[in-house]
Amino acid sequence: MKMIKKWKGIPRLEVRWNPSIDDSKCSGCGKCVAFCSHKVYRFDEREKRSRVALPFECTVGCSSCMGVCEKGAISFPHISTLTDLLKTRNPNWPKPA
Ligand code: SF4
Numbered sequence: 819m820k821m822i823k824k825w826k827g828i829p830r831l832e833v834r835w836n837p838s839i840d841d842s843k844c845s846g847c848g849k850c851v852a853f854c855s856h857k858v859y860r861f862d863e864r865e866k867r868s869r870v871a872l873p874f875e876c877t878v879g880c881s882s883c884m885g886v887c888e889k890g891a892i893s894f895p896h897i898s899t900l901t902d903l904l905k906t907r908n909p910n911w912p913k914p915a
Pocket residue numbers: 839843844845846847848849850851867868886887888889890891892
C-alpha cells in the first residue's frame with residue numbers, strides 16, 4: 819500500500835511549497851541540482867537549464883537552495899502561504915485542535 823505523504827496532517831500534494839526557476843536569470847550552472855539531496859531539481863541537458871522535476875519532494879518551509887543560486891533565479895512562495903493553509907485547515911492553529 820502506498821503511503822500518502824503529509825505535512826502537519828495535510829496531504830503533501832495539497833501544500834503549495836516548492837521552488838520556481840526564472841529561466842531568464844538562470845545561467846545553467848547546475849548548483850541547485852547538486853545541492854538538493856531530495857532530487858527536486860533535474861538538469862535539462864538540451865536546454866542547459868535546471869528544472870523543478872519533483873516539486874512535492876521539497877521540504878515544506880525550507881528554502882535553503884535559494885542561497886546557492888548566485889543568479890537569484892530561484893524563488894519560493896511567501897511563508898504566509900503555509901500559515902494561511904494551516905489556519906484554513908485548523909481554525910485553532912497554532913493551538914492543537
Ligand atoms: S543554481 Fe540558479 S543559476 Fe544555477 S542552475 Fe540552479 S537556478 Fe540556474
